[in-house]
Amino acid sequence: MMSAERPQDRSQVALSRRNAQDRTIALVLAGLVLLLPPIGAIALLDANVFGLPLPLVYVFTVWALLIGAAALLARPLQDRSDASEPVPDLPRQAD
């Protein structure tokens, strides 16, 4: 697969990797801001969304969005072949 990569492909991958890296920081910060006071306290309003209490809906919605975004970001970061090969188990003595 590597041989079919053109230099532009590799730079594209690198760029998307860099973007994904930065976006994970943004994602964590967004999560922190949205889920913690003071911003999160907005969800304390006693309203009902589709018959469900707002705080509940708010937390779970934000949570779901964070997970979705993380899933999207995982792909470009996964391709980063920085990760070393699996460290194999050392040969063990037969029991």
Added chain:
Amino acid sequence: MLSINLLVIACLAYVTLLFAIAFVVDRRTRQKPIGWLQSPVVYTLSISVYCTAWTFYGAVGSAARNGLEFITIYLGPTLVFIGWWWLLRKLVRIGRAHRITSIADLISSRYGKSSSLAVLVTIIALIATTPYIALQLQSITRSYQVIVGNTNGVQTAFWIAAGLALFTILFGTRTLDANERHHGVVAAIAFEAVVKLVALLAVGIFATWGIAGGLTNVFADVSPEAIRGANDIFGARWVTLTFLSATAIICLPRQFQVTVVENIEERHLSTASWLFPLYLMGMTLFIMPIALVGLKVMPAGSNPDLFVLTLPLSQGRDDLALLAFLGGFSSATSMVIVAAIAVSTMVSNHIVMPIAMRVLARDHAVSGDVRNLLLTARRISIAAVLALGFLYFYISGGSDALAAIGLIAFVGVAQFLPSILGGLFWRGATRAGALAGLIAGFLLWAYTLFLPSFGGDFILSASVLKNGAFGIEALRPQALLGLAGLDPIVHAVVWSVGANALLFVIVSSLTQSNDIERFQGALFVDVYRSAGGAPVGFSIGTAQSEDLFVLAQRILGSDPARRLFDEMAGAQGVSGLPHPTDAVITRLERELSGSIGAASAHAMVTRIAGQQTVGMSELFDIADETQRLMETTRQLGEKSVELEQAAEQLRDANVQLQELDKQKDDFLSQVSHELRTPMTSIRSFSDILLNEADLTEQERSRFLSIIQEESVRLTRLLDEILDIGRLESGTVKLDLAEVDLGQAIESAIATMTGMTRDEGVTLRTNGAPSGTHVRADADRLRQVLINLLSNAVKHNLLDEKEIDIEVGERGGQVFVDVIDNGGGVSPEDAQTAFEKFARGSRAAAQGAGLGLPISRAIMRAMGGDLTVEFTDGNTSFFRVHLVQGAA
């Protein structure tokens, strides 16, 4: 009513299934790695050991009492996993590179393989984990009692603990896996993760749609306070709990074990980054509904902690109840197993092994296999950890206080956070700082949270709790230094983690790390940079390969040790045992540390192989020495080059001297030759005069005049030789003045009148413009001109001789050309004309041949020159160069 028999059978079947899974997977992976087992999904599921019985049962209880607050326990890990790239990845990378076996190993290894830190972390982990295990035992016991009725809880708990010990020993210590990986256990845990998720979802769906009839029904006429809970959500406690859960997902020993130690591929983290939060969301999705439905449906006063089980039971759904029971069982047992493995690893590596080594070192002969000792130590540790958990449960009598233990344990392991974060990102973090922070944090945690949790029954009496130690109000455990009004958890976190972090930073910045610390620090912080993160060994010394081999055999086992040493020997291209190079020693230390921890491995190799570690400062000295040597070598190199050049110059000078020597010899021989000729004449004629008796008067006077002429010639020759000698050495004094050129030429012509008249030479001159002055010595100039004129006459072979004297001027120089119609000198003669004793081919052999050299020397001494100029190939003339005078 669920029959006891059915329950027991189901339990046993389930347990057997777990054993079977673990066994099969273990055996299969021993032969070759199973593909799907190495998938990121299994890895993620194993991380879900985070959800213990506390999640399965306790979350509903918390939701019923405190509303949405329970969700913070799962938001923290979500945030950490989303940001995996920055923290988790580095942890995993370091763990793999340095074969870290536990969280105590990580901290100890980072701070210079410090044993004291390892022991401290182990103790804290043990203290925090024991109640947690007790809580799991309590959950299983209670849930069992719910279904079966009031039985002897203690007995149940005991059998459960024993069974878990058996499982853990069997599958956690089959061999001393040098990577501390337990594939069978991981597989069983992953399976249990699925079971508990399915169970909780099933009960949740049942509660929502089976009982309440829809989500909106669940939340219909639910007061906002029910959601907000007793402690306000989104307040200080909310933040603290989120922070604590985020910390726990890293610092809990069982979490570190599954996330870092059992990690097979770093890439799996990227999947876990979203899959694990998704799992958490799945687990917690129906917690609130179950709690609310339970509150509505169940009789008042029933324990909300057990709604997950009692709700289906109350509705006659025995099948669901069984599933719920198994789910709770799974949650509890997976926690206990992994925690037991993690803590027992720490205990055996950092407490038992060092003690054993100290004991064994006394008698030199190490009786029996060190490896067997290790395995035994590990197994005993597992049993001990579980025994402690059981004891704790027994003593606490199943009180409700146990429920709070989860958060207390969180705060306890949160004490590791400053050392870990600092160790990972701050090279300046020192062991002293970590120690100071840990000790302070631990003590404050114990004082503000752990001991008070016993309600005044253990160490801290009730009066101390109320009025502070020694009656000092400022030392009240839950309102230290007057910080009252805070939730106890928040209060404890602020004090313990705050003081921990503060002391860590301050003491680190005030202390110096020693060599190993600094080295390890660089390796850890820069783990992405070091290729493969292989630590370079600095041990030098006289390690014997055989000693090392024996050591490796004892710990790794003979086959693995042999394979390892074969590989290392092969890399060196050596048959037999490899040479104990630094690389070999380092590699061996690394492989050993996978079994017994870095600190023990290092100490063992050092002691048994008798090595000294070269300190960083000594290294720097060596480096300096080398630098100086290199500098000296460089300077020597330069000197040598200079010497070369000097020798070269000397050689050239020598050659020149030899040249000059030869020239001098030539000159001397020529001079002697020249002198001999007239001397011979003088002698021979003197001889005749003396010895011949009958000579006429005429003959006599003729011979005498010849003698006189020759004497004169000889004298003149000697004068010329002296002259040219003086001229060439520059010792002759020229009387330079402004000389009228026209007068000089006239004077020379006048002197030559006799010769020119005799030879019939026509002498013409274009005459110098009157008033042309040159800077010259008048007499010497005349001498030169006369010399040239006489040469022109003598070397002219024609009968009608004509000589022209032309004066020219160009660019500050004055030229006097002496042109004779005989063609001047030939091209061949021109080359040698100015050499001493050269006579030329057209010469009528007269004169010593010193005239031209002398003339040229004179001209050069006057700042001018004497040259031969060619008008065409064969015709030439002599040119006198003169410096123009001022006038």
